[in-house]
Amino acid sequence: MTRARFEERLFGTLKVLSIGFFVVVSLFPLVYMVGLSFKPIQELLRDPTNIVPSWEQIRSLETYRAVLRPQSEGGQGFLLFIRNSTIVATSTVLLTLGFGILAAYAVARLNFFGKRSVSLGIILIYLFPAVVVSIPLFVMFSRIGLRSSLLGLIVVYLASTLPVTLYMLRGYFQSIPKELEEAGMVDGLSRAGVIWKITLPLAAPAVAATALYVFMIAWNEFLYALLFVLENRQLWTLSLGLQQLDTQEVPKTMLMAGSVIITIPVIVLFFAAERFLTEGLTAGGVKG
């Protein structure tokens, strides 16, 4: 057998093994999470290798009910956390897109004083450590009374997602042919009309991808939530709530149910828009 033939066969076999490896490694943790999320903790302790829940357990949804029930009824009050996370994430998306679309359009299309510094500033801030920004913000918010409020959290998320939004949208706006806009101008549209009627519809996929990405950042965020709303349980987001409930008193399978709850929206959104997102991610070089 020649070396070339030998290698073809070797790598052919390795490829099959590799595909199996990647499927297992990516999927198994999620299967484990979903499986355990239906079980009472006693059953997990009795037989830790059995991760398949019984039909009754799935139908009764007991762990999920316990996690979602308000604290006053002996549950963990996750409905409240879901509400908080939803408010924070959606507000962040709307605000960021509002500010971001205008600024990205200007940087992509118009000549103005300071344009280069804005472009450079975006990249620098994008690479800068969030932990370092969080310390002075913590002090600032304590002083002006924005700590312990969802508004404060939204404002911080807005500022921290704006650079990436600008970066992703700018690239897309630049790829739209200028002639289309000029044609609109010739037909008598104002600049606002051009943005609204021509640029935005054309950029819809990029705007959608950016919106999803910003939603995911705000939905998953943990550090700022820990610093800003820890003191008031009523304001906890899902991430913070889950982390705070990781104690001796709370059964671990309930935490798995909580993990499934926080994961579902992200996975659904991601696969609803996978194509946009993967293109957007690679085009923008997105942080993680």
Add this chain to the structure above:
Amino acid sequence: MSTQSIKAGRSGLARRENRLGIGLVMPAVVVVGALVVFPLIWNVALSLQPARLLNIRNVSVFGFTPTLRNYRVVTQDLDFWPVLWTTFVYTIFGTILSIGIGLWAALTLQKTFKGRGMVRGLTLFPYVVPVIAAAFVWKMMLNPTFGIINEWIAAGGGQRIDFLGTKSQEVHLLGLTFSIPLALITVILFEAWRYFPFAFLFILAALQSLPKDVEEAAIVDGATLSQRFWYVTLPQLGPVLSVLFLLRFIWTFNKFDDVFLLTGGGAGTRVITVKIIDWLLGRADVGAAAALGMILAGILLILMAVYFKWFYQEEAA
């Protein structure tokens, strides 16, 4: 129309464009300026004055006598050098492993096979799952009393291992005994698992845009698969790999959530970001946290400067 009035008309248009541009950018610039740039400047001030969590309302913005007390406190802390060392080990190995596995995944999933689209989608799971959920599942799977990994180890006759709680583990191999930093290795593996999809996406995109004829020429010349990879494909991936390395290095260096959620910084995994939050919340010393934050930013700036100098010289050569 005279040339002069055309010129005037143009400059009028340019002025209007200038005004419009500034107007459109302004809201975003104000938000980022107030919530990122201003705090960063203030952080310098905070690091130069004694500031405790208790008297946070009296902390001054600019009117104070600067002192290096915070920098002394932070660098003389017994933990300082071990934390720096851990941060570098975590960052370097986390970065290399995630890119290496990403490259492997991209090569594996590049050519067509049945179900490729689905497998590609699945491999993105680790990256999109919220970090808190990912960290919990890992903690569950690795739990010494009921985690599935330990069940499998026990079933195979091995000893149960506390992966995330063991600072150093004695390993006997080929008659040699040495100790490995087990918790740190586990955290690095988590990092590699979580971020390989990011590298995978980038490398796959780069692979798909490579010209086909170079590879075909190599096949005609009788190059084997491994030779083609080593001498043809890999050199062409150079630019994307170096950009990935830079991005992943910076982001891993700045990463807080992953280590904090997995170990809380215990068992020899305390990285610099966890230490900063430890100063801030645990020891209520805002000034020290700010000073360590400045050190983190400083190291990062130096590394980036070195990288760009080296990178751009490569480009020019």
